[in-house]
Structure formats: structure tokens, C-alpha cells
Amino acid sequence: MGILVDENTRVVVQGITGKEGTFHTKQMKAYGTNIVAGVTPGKGGGAVEGIPVLNRVKDAVDNYGANATCIFVPPPFASDAMLEAADAGIEVIVCITEGIPTLDMIKAVRFIRKCGAVLIGPNTPGIISPGKTKVGIMPAHVHKQGGIGVISRSGTLTYEVVDQLTRIGLGQSSCIGLGGDPIVGASFVDHLERFKEDSETAGVVIIGEIGGTAEEEAAEYIDREFNKPVVAFIAGQTAPPGRRMGHAGAIISGGKGRAEDKIKALKSHGITVVLNLGQLGKTAEQVFKKD
């Protein structure tokens, strides 16, 4: 179990011949991910790491049975790559690319949803179901198979959290990076709904940050419908207003999106919030190992 991807997932890598694409194809393959094909338009016919390179995503679906994609295409061409994947019938689209224009994403998310695909990212480390498959760029060795779901808006911060969980013996069912951009394919709530139905997942850690209201919406949903324990952390308690803190989505504007409001919303819905990241592991141990 776990959500969205597992040992049966058949991955196509878009942008496989680029530096990042090739490097991470190697890493994913080493972890055991079933990469069935790569796509770089114009370079079809070649191979990377023994994986056939094709010109079109459609061919990867029709001839190699691809049902997920991992995209390493540069920002100007990334929305084209996402739309191509969705149109070809890919079910899970992971877009690693950072720096895609917001208006491109507004158009892309509509189309992808219409096609019935799930988009993870952009500007995400991807998704991993430890012990089964990894579709993304996260360091696999910090993960361990187990019962905790992780949903995050960040990259390295997620590795830190997962490492703390693994060290205290709490493995993970699936870990997902939502993406650091203002417009991303799915929200905390979308994935919480999936974790709710996943029998392997016993509890969830959500890692939010300043900007937007995704954490507040998650808080309401958890209170209303979610039946498993949740631990939350929000980065950016000391962030100054109006400044973009690395992630395009991490900006406090017009008094909205502040860490303290998010923490207050989560607490008011009865969710355990860790204020000091250094103590996340310990807190998770208390909350998740109770039963």
C-alpha cells in the first residue's frame, strides 16, 4: 500500500538526457524504481543507462505501459511536458522543475485535472513509497518502510523530518513533496484523503510553511474527517513580511500566510504542532507510538 506509487508503478523520465535527468534516473533505478522509458524530443532511438529514449510520452504509454512520469524539463518547456504526459494518459505526474511561471501553472493544472491525472509539484522533491519505489530526487537512504505518511511543501526540510522519524524507528508509507510554488497540483487535503483510505498508514506528519492558506484548510479537514493522528510543523516563524523566502510560494502578503496564524489554526483544530524542528522526532514518537 502507501499512496499513488508502489512497486507496480511504471515510470517514464521526461528530460532523461539532461544532466539532472540522467543523474536521478540512475539514482531511482538503483533504488529499484521500474523506469520503463525516457523521453527527450528529437533524441528518440538512443538509450540512457540501458533505458530506451523516445520522442513522445504517448509512445512510452502505448509501447512500454508507463503510468507515471518524473519531469526534469527546463522551466520554459515544463508546462508543455506536463500537458503532454496528462494527454497521453499518465496517471501520476511528478514535476521536479523549479522556476515555472505562475500563469503557465494556472493553465496546466486545469488541463491535468480534466485528464484525471494527479500532479505532484512543480518545484518538488517528488514522492517515495519506501521499500517500493521512488519517483523523485530525495536521498533514499534516510527513508524506511513503515506506517507514517509525510506531506510537505519543502525539500531538504522533509529529508530532515524523515531522518528524525527513521532514527526513532518510525518508518514511512509514502512521503510527498507538494512543491514550493504558489500554484501546485495537489494540496495537503488531496493527499490526506488518500492517506485516510490507505490501510498501511497509521498517522501523518504535515510540514507547512509561510504563504497561502493550505495549512489552514488542512487543519479544518483533519478536524472534520481525518481519523488518524497528525503531527504538524510550520517553517518561517521568524520570516519578515513581504519577502520571498527562497520558495516562490513562501511569502507573507497583506497580513496573510503568517506562520503564527497557521499554527493557531492547527492547534485550534486539536492538531499537535511542533514549534522546534529539533524536537519533531521526539514529539512524533509520543503521538504515534501511544497505541
Next chain:
Amino acid sequence: MKIHEFQAKELFRDFGIPVPCGTVATSPSQAVDGAKSLPGPPWVVKAQIHAGGRGKGGGVRLVNGFEEVEKAAGEILSHPLVTPQTGASGQKVRQLLIEEGLDIDKEFYLGIVIDRKLECPAMIFSEAGGMEIEEVSAQHPELVLIENIDIAHGLMPYQTRNFFYVLEPLPDRSVLQELSTIMTKLYALFISKDCSLVEINPLVITRSGKIVALDAKINFDDNALFRQKEIAELHDPYEMDELEARASEYNLNYIRLDGNVGAMVNGAGLAMATMDVIKLAGAEPANFLDVGGGASEEMVTNGIKIILSDERVKAILINIFGGIMRCDVLARGVVKAAKEVEINVPLIVRLEGTNVEEGRSILQNSDLDFSVAQDMEEAAKMVAEQVS
């Protein structure tokens, strides 16, 4: 990216959105020459800085004669302008916008932002113009009208009617037509220039019945600057902190803050969380510095140099969780920096993740004087002790 009001108004002109007659000046005498070329008196002398609240800080003056223009220009240019958004030290004013003064009958607010939750542009219109829209929204939400725009169709005529047919008294037909045209043009500008925010506050109707954008604010999507070359050229480096400008040349994501603990971290989320633990340990971060998920040795070296250029820094915390970035690369970058500049403050290093053993041994086998922290909490405590 932000631009100045006069630059935004030039874009408005390009898109056919009416703005007052105006000219840019960098000295009092230029300001007077400018005023001579404009209809008036009265004239308005406006400080051109990115921070808002200029009026409250005395950066916007209504004047009636050439002597007054010269005096106002001299005063604004001679000392930093402090507004609610600049911080206490203020921002030096290098350019002024001199404009004709207009006789105002009515003020509106008109803006477009991205609604992240609904994933679409949203146009905001209010008859309470000239005030902070956040305040109006908090106190009189009924006066703030919002239309979410479907990006496939653009702004539709019915949406402008939704704005208009609640106004009392209803303006003349010709005024409504003109307002509707301005809304359509503003949306065209927002989309074609990859804006993240456009704001006209106030959009005025003059006593002679003309509609004019009295102020103009535009922010652009940084991610789209690669395809907006002319917009990227409007960037004003003087608006940036000197260290921030240097850091951006090195492709480092650096924001200067008020504390004395310099921090270098890989990844934006972890960098924010590191600032937070520093504060929770009782110290204040001097900066946000994300060297990126896949930083090179050179970027690490430059990062250390930038941190040390801030004379308030009393200790440095390096927190790296190696994923794509390898700990040995980080270690080599730090050692190299120490050879090029003197690291004269305590250095606390917390390394974890890919190639951590190699990274630690590189640091240990160098001449570098540093302390090792086992985890983030310990790192923050150690650095807080150094500066207390």
C-alpha cells in the same frame, strides 16, 4: 520583482490606461524644469521607491509654485524616506516623479492578484479608493468586490457589470464604458507581462469627467522574467541591500535580517526552519541564506564570504542536510573560504546526509577551528551560547 511607480505608469500608457502627465527628475532643478513642462499648478512631487506608505512618510507633496517644487524635491532627495514599510533606517530616494495635480471627484480601487486557492487571477474593485485595501476589506468587506477570472475566457463583460450595478449613484454610461475598458486593458497587461500583482489606488474620476490612474503599482512573477526581458531591465539594484545584490550575482538566495547569527543552509524550507530554531534558542538570525539543493563548492565559499561581510555577525551556523548536495562539497567550500578570508567568529557545523563521513573528515583534517553539533537543536543551542 517590483518596479517604480513611473515605470508602472509607462506600462499603463503602453496599454492605453490613462495616467496623469508627468516627468522624472533626479535633482531639484530638474524637478522645476519638469514642472514647467507640465500643466499646472498644482503639481505633485512623488518619491520613487518601492516601499509603500510613501505619503505617510512625507514622500508625496502637493505644491503650487516652482519654488515649492524645488524645496519639496530638495527635501525628499536629501534624506532617506522612512515609511511603515522601509524599516527605521528608511530608503534613499534617487528619483522623483513630478505630475500635474488633478481635481478629483471620485476615487476607486482597482487591482488584480493571483488567488492561490482558486488558482486564477482575481480582479478587485472597490468604491473606497485611496485607502489601504486590506483595511477596507477588514472593516467594510461589503465595499470590496472580487471577480475570479477564468484564464481561458479572460475578463468577461458580465464581470464588470457585477462591479458596476451595485454603485450608488450609478455613474454615467460613458463613465462605466471607460471603466470597463480600463479593466479589460489592465487584465491584458497583467497576463501579457506575467504580473503577480497590479494595483491602481486610487483610480480617479476628475471633475472634468476623465478617468485617470493616479497611482500605479506592479509586481512581476520572478519565474517569468526569462521571457519578459524588457521587464527584467526595469530592475533597480539600488532598491536592494548591498549584500543581497552581491549574493544574487552569485546565484545565492540571501535575505538580510536584523540579528547576529549568520546561517548557511541548503534548501529554502530547512533555511527557514533553521532561522526559527536559532530564535527559539534565544538568539536572532542575521540572515536567510539558502545555497540551494545542489550547491557547488564555489557557491558555499561565496556564501561564507557574504555572511562574513555583515559586520554584525558574531557566530555562524552551517546546517546542511545532504540530499542532492553532498556534504564533502560543502566541506571543501568552507575550507576554501577559510583560506581566502579570515573566519574570525565561532563556527558551528551540523552535517547530515549524503557523504557525511567524507565531509566531516575534510573539515577535521583542515586548519579550521569549528564545533560540531549532532542535531539541529544542539546546533542552535551552541550558537546561541556563543552570542549571548
